[in-house]
Amino acid sequence: MKKTVFVTGANKGIGYEIVKQLGEAGWKVILGARSVERGERAVSELTSKGLDVEFVQIDMCDLKSIEQAADTIHKSYPAINLLINNAGMPGAFSHSFTDTKEEDLRNAFEVNFFGTFRLNQRLFPLIKNNEGTIINVSTDMASLDHMQNAEFTLNAFDYNSSKTANSAMTLSMAYEVKNSRAQVFAVTPGFTSTDLNGNAEGGKSKEAGAAIIVHYATDGKRHNGEFLDENGVYPW
Numbered sequence: 001m002k003k004t005v006f007v008t009g010a011n012k013g014i015g016y017e018i019v020k021q022l023g024e025a026g027w028k029v030i031l032g033a034r035s036v037e038r039g040e041r042a043v044s045e046l047t048s049k050g051l052d053v054e055f056v057q058i059d060m061c062d063l064k065s066i067e068q069a070a071d072t073i074h075k076s077y078p079a080i081n082l083l084i085n086n087a088g089m090p091g092a093f094s095h096s097f098t099d100t101k102e103e104d105l106r107n108a109f110e111v112n113f114f115g116t117f118r119l120n121q122r123l124f125p126l127i128k129n130n131e132g133t134i135i136n137v138s139t140d141m142a143s144l145d146h147m148q149n150a151e152f153t154l155n156a157f158d159y160n161s162s163k164t165a166n167s168a169m170t171l172s173m174a175y176e177v178k179n180s181r182a183q184v185f186a187v188t189p190g191f192t193s194t195d196l197n198g199n200a201e202g203g204k205s206k207e208a209g210a211a212i213i214v215h216y217a218t219d220g221k222r223h224n225g226e227f228l229d230e231n232g233v234y235p236w
Helices: 013-024 036-047 061-077 102-129 144-149 157-176 206-218
Strands: 004-007 028-033 053-056 082-085 132-138 183-187 227-229
Touching: 004 013, 004 227, 013 028, 013 036, 013 206, 028 036, 028 183, 036 053, 036 132, 053 061, 061 102, 082 102, 082 206, 102 144, 102 157, 157 183
Parallel strands: 004 028, 004 082, 028 053, 082 132, 132 183, 183 227
Antiparallel strands: none
């Protein structure tokens, strides 16, 4: 039987490449996206290449949409093995704590923390029972160690702090499954040129960023409670 994965924020960028790479590896992939039009177009592109991809609409800012998507997963894909929480938004990608506006901070938390929290709570029991994996896609800048010790970093407090809160969620979930075969961990692809950062120059390609996440999703090793980058365990 094929393994099944649900990837959020997957109609473009790293999410799309994750779907493509897992599909090419033989997985059945459920592509989650907010826009029905863009999501269905992405699925059409991928299925035309012979990949087993289906679409589920999910808006990470809308509780009803999250509930409907989770209900669809429970009913149509009860054997799901993997959830990759890739959907994210930058807030305003503020340049400093001083420049951060509360509205932008709330917007970043709405998707990166609360939306992900809502979906995780609704799918966590199912994936735990299936002895599966949940990966919360993160950023180097979620690391408090990185923010304290890096020679240079982006002090984007709205985005960074929402991902740091996500790290706390990752560890809380990992604690609940530490004595089971299920696992929950975080992966940062590192600086990758995507729409989220305005396709900033100097980052790795979307394909390369996705490959890091796909590697840890499929390497068969236990990573419960870890934060990983392309080189291995990354400090929280």
